Amino acid sequence: MKIWHRHSGIILPVLVIAALTLWPVITGKASNRESAFTILKAIALASSLNILLGYTGYVSFGHIVFYGFGGYVGLFLLTENEWSLWTAMLAGGLASGMLAFLLGTAILRLRGAYFALATIGINEAMKAFINNFDLFGGPTGITLNFSVYKPYGGAAQALQTSFYAGAGLALLAIVLSHIVRTSKFGLGLLAIRENEDAAEVMGVVTPRTKTWAYVLSAIVPGMIGVLFFFKNGNVEPHDAFPLHASIEILVMVMLGGQGTVLGPILGAFAYQGMRGYLVTSEFFKDIQLSVSGALLLLIVLFIPAGAIGWLRHRIPTLRRVLA
């Protein structure tokens, strides 16, 4: 019973991932598969950022750097060393984790706005570095030859495989998020979020704890980067480190409710679902950016705590399920 209470918060997130995975299978439509992939990718990225933003209270504007860096490392290993997608994904995740460890050791001594500004600088610096790094193709990036898809059954089957891998990574991200939230380590992060000085007094070794939170939040983005660019067939610095994508992930986390497992999932689902609908809607497709901006404005004005925060506040009995 105790275990059930502790882990009941993971049920809804898993059901959401399962539903998203089954949606294209049941409908049998490739376009639904692509839409679901975009949402699953956003869920994986938002849930990862939530470990840092929601649990630890540190705003990272440049979290997309791990997605881009991991993607580059993975694609390089795929093309130059002919690694399989699976080992390349693992390597991309580990490379991003190592990068987060090195960066975290240095910049997590900063707090608040100073940390947020430093993360923007890191993303731009990494973009400039990759732009001038010939091993990764410099500004032209890395383009995959179609023969890369052969071991996965050709381009068509590779896209299907990528979709299931994306679902797996989204699941990994939420399980990781849940484990962190329900662990003693997560409790330390929440203490840091509420008052870092007090947390230190209570025995939380804050620099080390924050660094590990940063590392954990970077691994899945690194893996999803490899998968996305494998699926797209090429990677360029411009696509790998888009600052606006970092802000979109922040918006998703806060839209759903930061600091909860389900919040970023709902935020990612709502945001990408809305963008996907608007961009293909006959009526809205020419004004989709304006409409999505106006809708976000309304949500921010009236539900500033995010959807889950609002629900938890209004209906206390749901607090255990909406963890």
Add this chain to the structure above:
Amino acid sequence: MKRSLFSVFTVLIVVGVILSACAPGATPTEAPAGPAPTEAPAEPGAPTEAPAAVEKTVTIGFTSSLTGSQEVSSKRQVAGLNLWMQQVNDGGGIKLSDGTVVKVTAQTYDDESNKERVQELYTRLITEDNADFLISPYSSGLTAAASIIAEQNGKVMLTAGAAEDDAYKTGNTSLFQLYTPGSQYLLSTVDMLKKLDPEAKVAVVHENDKFSTSVVEGLKPYLESEGFEIVLEEGYASETTDFGPVINKIVESGATVLLGGGHYPDGSTFARQLYERKVGLKFVSLLVAPADSKFPELGDAALGISTSSQWELAATHTPEEAAALGKTWYGPTGEEFAAAYEAATGDKPTYHVAGGYAAGLVLQKAIEDADSVDPAEVKAALEAMDIFTFYGGIKFDTTPEAHGLQTGHQMVVAQWQKDDTGALVRKVIWPTDVANAEPLYPVPAPQQFTGLPAGAGAQRPAPEPYSGAETCSNSISYWHHYPTAFFWVLSMDWQPWG
């Protein structure tokens, strides 16, 4: 309560203004509405001897960049394609030997100049909208992502605005390129320089992106083989708005000629700042931006700026040229195309417009040659194609190493000069057999344009020292897409996390 009512009103007003300002009907590149994709007998009462005329509508699917960095060029390309569709439908469609009349309609989405949704949108175009043929997005990176979807669904994709060579060397067999490949973009400019000034010292300064870098990769070995000294090679970020540090390097290098650029936003800014700094280069050639009809809005800063162009009306290709080369001529003349475009839009066509139109024209020819709209047969017709249009030669590489790469098309060099009335016009200056003006070389120093006494510009002035910031990358340009998120995050209470 009053405050929340005020908030609601404010939001409603903002939403109202946005919606009224951005009504879908205001979009100039809206695809012409075609008939529903159905097959229906055209004339039920026709005599029984004649083959039954069946009308068939094919859907052409593509994404375009209605927003983002590729917006200007992408919209021109779509405008050209729309004109072709309009003409085909108004002319009664494409007629096949079995009596079928093929009309065309378009389905299009905004890709925001962003790769994130390109595969999703092309999958939707193929599986939901039942697109029969595809046109590529504008830019090489977006096209590379879309080409995988085209390949896996066996759909032909004609590419205009995707010049970079690598996308055609991936082993795909679905792409067919309309543009001269990126690696050959500036070669004719080098040929011209060789004649004008073999001693020129060349600075190669380009946007750090896939297309511009591929152009430079083709340019550098050619410059060296022709005996030119490259005194500077520098890349700049796509979002650059301050070219001060780059211009300083150009001045310090002692370069007399500048070759490079990238796309419209950076290219037009670069040209303006070169003028404002009075750098006094003898010759400047930039990619893409000077080929746009908006470029003269820079005023005197546009004077003398050259570009490599896929097509210019002044040097349009003719049936006589095709006959001399022994090629089959197809489609309207350049003058007919330009007049039709001007009548439809009130604007003069650029090479991006011509590229979009030519993509449609080539597809039309392939359908006629195949005498079918079956993708496999149209693809075979494209592979066998070797024709000449107003846009130039069209022939595709059919080897597995570079399938679909354009091998029949040549570029010209155009330069902004002043006509007798003092208005800026784009003149063709190379190759000499199609040129309608002599190259303006060296380009007069900037003082001569600003009303200074005669002779003041005869001696090149020293460039003004630069005192601005040393960083040239400016990513703030992204914010305009996400104003809400920006202000929201800024207004967050940082205190509890500090």
